[in-house]
Amino acid sequence: MKDTINIIWFKKDLRITDNQCLFEYETSLPTIAVYFFESDIIRQSDFSDFHLQFIVSSLIHLESSLKKIGIQLLYIPLNAVDGLEYIGKYYSIKKIFAHEETGNLKSFERDKDVIHYTNKNNIKFIEYPTNGVVRRLKSRDSWNKIWKSRMSHQIYEAKKTTCDFELISEFSSNSKNCRKYYKHLFETIAQQRNLQKGGEELGKSILKNFLSTRSSSYMYNISKPFESQSTCSRLSPYITYGCLSVKYVFKETQKRMFELGQLRSTAAQNHIKSLEYFLSRLHWQSHFIQKLEDEPEMEIKNLNPDFNSIRNDTDTGLIDAVFSARSGIPYIDATVRELQITGWTNFRSRATLVSFLCNTCMQPWQSVASKIAQLFTDYEPGIHYPQIQMQAATTGINTIRIYNPVYNGKQKDIFGKFIYQYLPELRTVPIDFIHEPHLWDLFETLEYPHPIIDIKQANKEAKDILWKIKGNTSKETKNKIIKKHASRTFHSDRKNNTSSKKKHTSENNQTTLF
Ligand SMILES: Cc1cc2nc3c(=O)[nH]c(=O)nc-3n(C[C@H](O)[C@H](O)[C@H](O)COP(=O)(O)OP(=O)(O)OC[C@H]3O[C@@H](n4cnc5c(N)ncnc54)[C@H](O)[C@@H]3O)c2cc1C
Structure with a gap:
């Protein structure tokens, strides 16, 4: 006869404070916490060591915090359904507590498989909302109100288990081996780069x-x-x-x-x-x-289908040059280097990089989204794909922004500090030429390429193409996108007035703020 247990499944909620699972679970029943290292997810083109090292360093801390409330964290190197089957060999699973995840299409598929598995095996699968995201949202009109009420809710305090329970030894030694493997991997990656730790x-x-x-x-x-x-x-x-x-x-x-x-x-x-x-x-x-x-398909399809007619060819040579920090445009190359070294860059640089690749160079955003995701330690599919589509102008509802990285550099990095920081090969270039080193008399002495493209000319052409498509998009298509996705006015002023009397969309504020 197998012992009955409950499971707390950690995914993207690697904390103790304000974790609803740790507040709601049944403290008097044997409970284990699990993290699945899922090869199906790890193998996806948007996943990288940057993410893995952050996850592992977070788990190591989570493990010791969980110990304090009497819960053991198990590291399981299996896809979720296989992992549950594996646990099921030793224990009878009664309930699983988890948070809803809005991830890439693969994780969406995985979630459906888990629901199927738990239904089939009579396991109660309880999922709590994540931050302000609403599953099966009926209308965007009510979203701000829900977000506000979620933010005003009390912080969930983790409860201590009252159940003394020892794991089967084979089970915990497998977990220890998995932990050892990933901890070593984390330490190796951490030595190579200056990434944020979890x-x-x-x-x-x-x-x-x-x-x-x-x-x-x-x-x-x-x-x-x-x-x-x-x-x-x-x-x-x-x-x-x-x-x-x-x-x-x-x-x-x-x-x-x-x-x-x-x-x-x-x-x-x-x-x-x-x-x-x-x-x-x-x-x-x-x-x-x-x-x-x-709209999970946003990961692969243009939100406004009228843009399907352009950017159908990928120039791998050009993309490789950009991701090797060899575009010959210092602001772009410094951004790529910053990402490669630290896993982070600010909003404006992310937007400029995408605009450069997808608007100036007219590359399909689908050919660069994963490459960029790999370089973001903070990669969050739900922010990433909508933002990529917004910067690539394919949402159909936002104003079209085509950045000029040279102009950006001159405006936002007046003294070239960012360029000097990440492009040591340009350290001898005088400040007057740091954003356009190819104009410097001694340019040929540098180990640095000529600009890969004539930005002004390319941006002019892109502007004509993109605005024409946007202009020809039918009202019906635009209204459909607005109804489903556009933000309704939000204020975060001192009186905390988050509601709006007039219902109207303010999607363009997002970019005009910058
Ligand atoms: C093409 C593109 C892709 C992006 N991909 C991601 C991503 O994968 N993951 C990610 O977290 N952010 C992404 N962003 C948004 C933004 O650039 C980062 O959140 C921000 O730069 C992170 O740094 P920070 O925590 O210091 O931000 P802060 O400015 O301090 O903001 C605080 C928090 O607010 C949220 N936030 C900030 N800006 C935005 C924004 N524009 N949209 C949505 N949420 C925001 C983030 O959670 C952030 O941590 C992307 C932006 C662009 C233009």
């Missing part, structure tokens, strides 16, 4: 440090590639992998705004404005993920 405690200390000082110039520096490295929150991977819940970050930010409000100085008022700006980004987090939740 873990709830680290996430909390980065948040604390951001709210106390770094955030004061958040708004002012948000698009500057050098300064934003330290003045942006840098919380994205912690939010992506759920080391921190958005609700927790939101509440801590509100507390800080209240404290600053007591000071009444101009500096404090400006600091509050920066934090309001930050709160609006937290709102966007779920707003974007909701798009993929409502």
Whole structure:
């Protein structure tokens, strides 16, 4: 006779604080926590070591936090259904607690398989919502209200188990071997690159440090590639992998705004404005993920099908040059290097990189989305694909933005600090030529290529093509996209007024803010 157990399945909720599973599970029943290293997911083209190292470092911290509440974390190197079958050989599974995940198409398929498996085996599968994302959302009109109510809910405190329960030894030694393998892999990757490391405690200390000082110039520096490295929150991977819940970050930010409000100085008022700006980004987090939740095919198909007629050929030589930081355009090459070394770049640089590849160079976004995803430690499919489509102009509802990376560099990196930081091969180039080194007399002495494309000319052509398609799109198509995906006005002002009397869409605010 097998013992009956419950399972807490950790996916992208690698935390103790504000984890509904740890609040709702049955403390008097034997419970194990599991993480599945799923080869089906790991093998996908959008997955990379950058993600793996963050996951493993988060799990190591999670494991010791779980121990404190009496729960053991098992590392299982199997796809979810195979993993459940494996556990089922030793135990009779009664319930599984997990969070809903809005991931790529493969994870969507996996979720359906798990539901099928649990139904067939009479296992109760209980899933809780993730941040502000709403499963089976009926209408976008009610979304802001739901988001606001989720953010105002109390923080879930993890409960201690009251059940003394020992695992079958073969079972726990297999998990130890898996842990050892992945820990070694993590240490190897961590030695090679300067990537952000995971873990709830680290996430909390980065948040604390951001709210106390770094955030004061958040708004002012948000698009500057050098300064934003330290003045942006840098919380994205912690939010992506759920080391921190958005609700927790939101509440801590509100507390800080209240404290600053007591000071009444101009500096404090400006600091509050920066934090309001930050709160609006937290709102966007779920707003974007909701798009993929409502339309998973966004990962592969243009939202506005009228764009299917263009960008049908991939120039692999050009794409390889860009991803080797050899485009000959310093701002683009420095962005790629920054990503390769740190796994992060700011919003503006991400948007410029996509615009350069998909608009200036007219490459299909489907040919570059995975390559970029691999370089983002914070890769979040629900933000990534809607953002890629937005920057590639295929959403049909946003204004078309075609960035000029040289102009961007001159505006946002006036002294070339970002370029000098990531392109040491340009260290001898005088500041006057740092954004266009090919115009410098001594350019031929450098180990650096000529620009891969005439940006001004290519952008002009792209503008004509993209606006023509957008202009010819039928009202019916546009309205359909707006109804399903466009944001309804949201305010995160000091009175915390998140509702709007007039219902109207404000999708373009997202880009006009930058
Ligand atoms: C083409 C493209 C792809 C992107 N892919 C991702 C991705 O895979 N994962 C990801 O987390 N962000 C993505 N972003 C959004 C944004 O660039 C990053 O969230 C941000 O740069 C992360 O740094 P930070 O945590 O310091 O951000 P902060 O500016 O400090 O923002 C705080 C948090 O708000 C959220 N956020 C910020 N900006 C946005 C935005 N524009 N849309 C939605 N949420 C936002 C993130 O969770 C972020 O951690 C993408 C943007 C573009 C243009």
